[in-house]
Amino acid sequence: MGGWKNYYTPGTVEEAIAVLRDYDGRARVIGGGTDLLVETRRGLRRPYEAMVDASRIAGLDTITQTEDSIVIGCGVTHTEIVNDVRIIRHGQCLAESCSVIGGPQVRNVGTLAGNVAHALPAGDGTIGLLALGGEVEIAGTSGRRWIPARDTFIGPGKSVIDRHREVLTRLRFEPTGSGEGSAFHRVMRPQGLCLPIISMAARLTVDGGTITAASISMGPVGPVPWFAEPAAEVLIGGPANQEQFEKAVAIVLANVTLRTSKYRATEEYRSAMIRTYLPLILASAAERAGAQL
Numbered sequence: 001m002g003g004w005k006n007y008y009t010p011g012t013v014e015e016a017i018a019v020l021r022d023y024d025g026r027a028r029v030i031g032g033g034t035d036l037l038v039e040t041r042r043g044l045r046r047p048y049e050a051m052v053d054a055s056r057i058a059g060l061d062t063i064t065q066t067e068d069s070i071v072i073g074c075g076v077t078h079t080e081i082v083n084d085v086r087i088i089r090h091g092q093c094l095a096e097s098c099s100v101i102g103g104p105q106v107r108n109v110g111t112l113a114g115n116v117a118h119a120l121p122a123g124d125g126t127i128g129l130l131a132l133g134g135e136v137e138i139a140g141t142s143g144r145r146w147i148p149a150r151d152t153f154i155g156p157g158k159s160v161i162d163r164h165r166e167v168l169t170r171l172r173f174e175p176t177g178s179g180e181g182s183a184f185h186r187v188m189r190p191q192g193l194c195l196p197i198i199s200m201a202a203r204l205t206v207d208g209g210t211i212t213a214a215s216i217s218m219g220p221v222g223p224v225p226w227f228a229e230p231a232a233e234v235l236i237g238g239p240a241n242q243e244q245f246e247k248a249v250a251i252v253l254a255n256v257t258l259r260t261s262k263y264r265a266t267e268e269y270r271s272a273m274i275r276t277y278l279p280l281i282l283a284s285a286a287e288r289a290g291a292q293l
Contacts, residue, residue, distance in 0.1 A: 005049050005050065006049065006050040007051045007053065008050060008052045008053065009053045010052065010053075010054075010056070010057060011056065011057060012058060013057060013139050013167060013169055016029070016052050016057060016139075016167050017165075017166075019050065019052050020164065020166070021165070023049060023050050025164045026049040026050065026164070027048055027052050028048040028163055029054055029163045029168075030052070030053055030055075030114065031074060031110070031111035031113050031114030052167075054074050054075065054113070054167050054168075054169075055111060056075065057073075057075060057167075059073065060076075060169055061075035063076055063081070063086065063087065065086050069172040069173065069174060069175070070087060070090060070091060070173055071171070071172045072170065072172065073113075074114075074168055074169050074170060076112065077107065078098040078102075078108075078111070079104070079108050081094060081125075082095050082107065086175070089175075091182065092176075092182050092183065092184075092288060093128045093131050093182035093183050093184040093203065093285070094125070094128035094132060094134075094173070095128075096128065096183070096184040096185075097124045097125050097126075097201060098128065100124055101124050101125055112129065112171060113136075113168045113170075113171060116129065116136060116149055116159075116171065117152075117161050117168045118157065119153050119154070119156070119157050119161075120156060121219040121221070121223060121224055122195045122196055122199065122219050122220040123219070123225070124184075126219070126225055127184065127199045127200070127219055128182075128217075129149055129171065129173065130149055130150055130215075130225055130227070131182060131184070131203045131215050132174070132176075132182060132201075132203055132215075133173060133174060133203070134148075134149040134171055134173040135148055135149055135171070135173070136149050136161075136170070136172075137172075138161055138166050138167070138169070139166060139167045140166040140167070146172075147160075149171070150225070153225060154224070155223045156223050156224075176288075176289075179205055179206055180203065180205045180213075180288075181203070181284070181286060181287065181289035181290070182202060182204070182288065183201065183202055183281045183282075183284035183288065184199070184200070184201040184202075185200055185280065186198075187199070187273045189264065195264065196220070197264050197265040197269070197270060197273060198219070199218060199219055199220075200217070200274070200277060200278055200281055201217050201218070202214070202215065202217075202278075203215040203285060204240070204282065204286050204289050204291075206240045206291040209239055209240055209291060209292065210239060211235045211237065211238055211239070214232040214233075214235040214236055215227070216231055216252070218252075218256075218274075221257055221258055221270075222257045226257075228248075228251070228256070230251045230252075230254075230255050231248040231249070231251040231252045231255070234247050234248050235247075240286040240291040240293065242279060242293070245278070245279040245282040248278070248282065249275055249278050253271060253275065256274070258271055
C-alpha cells in the first residue's frame with residue numbers, strides 16, 4: 001500500500017515515546033488502525049514514515065477495576081469491552097456503544113482508544129464513554145496526564161492528543177453503582193456498516209424515584225460530540241418518568257445543532273429520531289438505576 005516505511009510494536013510506553021521523538025512528527029500512533037487504513041487507501045491521509053502500534057504495549061491490553069474506576073488499556077478491543085462482565089454491569093452504555101461499531105472483524109481489532117483519539121463526532125464508543133464521564137491518560141515526553149475525554153475534541157478528526165508525539169495509554173470511568181444506570185442507542189441506515197444517523201447515551205442516578213444526577217451525550221450533531229447539559233439540568237430534581245423525559249427532549253431539540261447530510265439523513269429526520277429514541281434511552285437508564293416507571 002505504500003502508507004509507511006517502518007512499523008514499530010513497542011513493548012513499553014517509554015519505547016513508543018522514544019520512537020515518536022526520533023521521528024519528530026513523521027510517525028503516527030495507531031491502535032487497531034481500522035479507520036486509518038481505510039483513509040490511507042482512499043488518499044485522505046498523507047503517508048507516514050513510520051507507524052507506532054500501541055496495541056502491543058505490555059500491561060495496556062487489559063481491563064482492570066480499582067476502588068473507584070474501571071480502567072481500559074489502549075490495546076483493549078471493542079469485542080473485549082462488549083464481553084467484559086464489569087463493563088456490562090457498571091458501564092452498560094459503553095458495552096452497548098462498542099457492540100455496534102463496524103462488523104465482528106472490525107470490533108476484534110479496533111480499540112476504544114483509537115475511537116477516541118481519531119476524534120470523529122460520530123464515534124459510537126466515544127459517545128458511550130462520554131456519557132459515563134470518561135477520562136483518558138496521555139503520555140508524552142513531558143510525562144503523563146489524565147484529562148476528561150470530552151476535552152480532547154477540537155473538531156472532526158482533530159484532537160488535543162498529538163498522535164505524532166503522544167500516546168493515549170488508558171481510559172477510565174467511574175462505575176455505576178446502586179441507584180445508577182446507563183443506556184445507549186444508535187440510529188443508522190439499514191445497509192449496516194456505515195456511520196450513524198445519530199447516537200445517544202445517558203447516565204442517570206435515581207434516588208427514591210427522583211433523578212439526582214444526569215449526563216447525556218450524542219453525535220454527530222456538530223463538529224464534536226455534544227453534551228446536552230441544559231437537558232440534564234432539567235432532569236435533575238425531577239421524577240424519573242415519561243413526562244420528565246419529554247421535557248428533556250424538548251430542551252435538547254431547542255439547543256442542538258442538526259444538519260442535513262446528503263447520504264445519511266435530513267435535519268428533520270434526525271430531530272424525529274431524537275424525539276423518538278431519547279425518551280427510551282432515559283427510561284432504560286432509569287430502569288437500570290432501579291426506578292419504577
